[in-house]
Amino acid sequence: MFVGPSPPHTPLVNRRNNHRPRNATVSSALPDLFLAAVSLLFLWSSPKPLLSLPPNRFSFPLTPRRRSTAMSRRSPPPPQPLSQRFANPQSLSDWLESRLPSDSFAAWGVKPGTKNVHNLWLELSEGETSLADSTPPVRTVNVVTVRVIGKDGRILVESHQELSDGSIRERFRPLSEKMKPEETPDEAVFRAIKEELGSIFNGDAEGQRIKLLPGSYSRRVEEKNSMSYPGLPARYALHSVDATVQGLPEDDFCTEEKEYDGDSTEDSEETRAAGKAVTVKRHHWKWVSPDSIRP
Incomplete structure (x- = not known):
């Protein structure tokens, strides 16, 4: 039998891969590398779940104590109103003593025409006055001024006051009154006329006698040292309104001040003050x- 020459020996590795070209290994790996790169990029850019983050002080639930601390940092509670710091006139006096000139403060209630610390404490308690926590403190008051217009366009002014200590306080200004908290100027006008002129009507329906003049309202701010409380700077927000009041005398007259309407039998700090x-x-x-009236 004739036996021809044997075919050339092919290595095993080539025999396994003799069905693909030599560069097939490199070209087939490219799609795999591309898919891997895309997968890594997707994982890197996708948001991480909270639990996969390292623990920190924000990822733990807040205990009641920690919750209150965190909220106080975000939204601190409003400061306590200054008027609530003074339980009685003596505590207010102690606070003022170190913030006002000693000679001025000593004149309160002693110098004719001035008021005392009990008056200021009542104003604070009733919300008629506020004090700035400064040295010296600044007293802020909203005041309604009523220009009562009478015959021939004349204006009613308060020439002077008789005080409970026997002194005389010069005024020469239109009827004026400190406003109550959340009181409108119109409401304050009716109350002021009732309190300061009401005794002339003997309780006869004062509200029906009062007419506010449309378009007469104006407001201005005036800053000066208080005449009632020497040494205490004051900021007055003056709300002015014109009105007519029927039944008032055409000549000079006087009226009695309405007494404090608290319960005299109640032993309260307000009653004592x-x-x-x-x-x-x-x-x-x-x-x-x-x-003749100054602006």
Whole structure:
């Protein structure tokens, strides 16, 4: 038998891969590498779940104590109103003593025409006055001023007051009154006329006698040292309204001040303070021309 020459020996590795070209291994690996790169990029850019993050102080639930601490940092509670710091007139006096000139503070309630610390404490308690926590403190008051217009365009002014300590307080200004908290100027006008002029009507429906003049309202701010409390700077927000009041005398007259309407049988701090405060006993009124009134 004739036996031809044997075929050339092919290595095993080539025999396994003799069905693909030599560069097939490199080209077939490219799609796999591309898919792996895309997968890694997707995983890197996708948001991580909270539990996969390292623990920190924000990822733990807040205990009640930690919750209150965190909230206080975000939204601190409002400061306590200054008026609530003074349980009685003595605590207010102690606070003022180190913030006002000693000679000025000593004149409160002693110098004719001035008020005392009991008056200021009552104003704070009733919300009629606020004090800035500064040295010296600044007293802020909202005041309604009523220009009562009478015959021939004359204006009613309060010439002077008789006080409970026997002194006389010069005024020469239109009827004015400190406003209550959340009180509108119109409401304050009716209350002021009732309190300071009401005794002339003997309780006869004062509200029906009062007419506010449309378009007369104005507001301005005035800053000056208080005449009632020497040494205490004051900021007055003055709300002015014109009105007519029927039934008032055409000549000079006086009215009695309405007494403090608290329960005299109640032993409260307000009742005791009102008993020691300097109050107005009588208001003296006169009609003057508009030109004689300072703006």
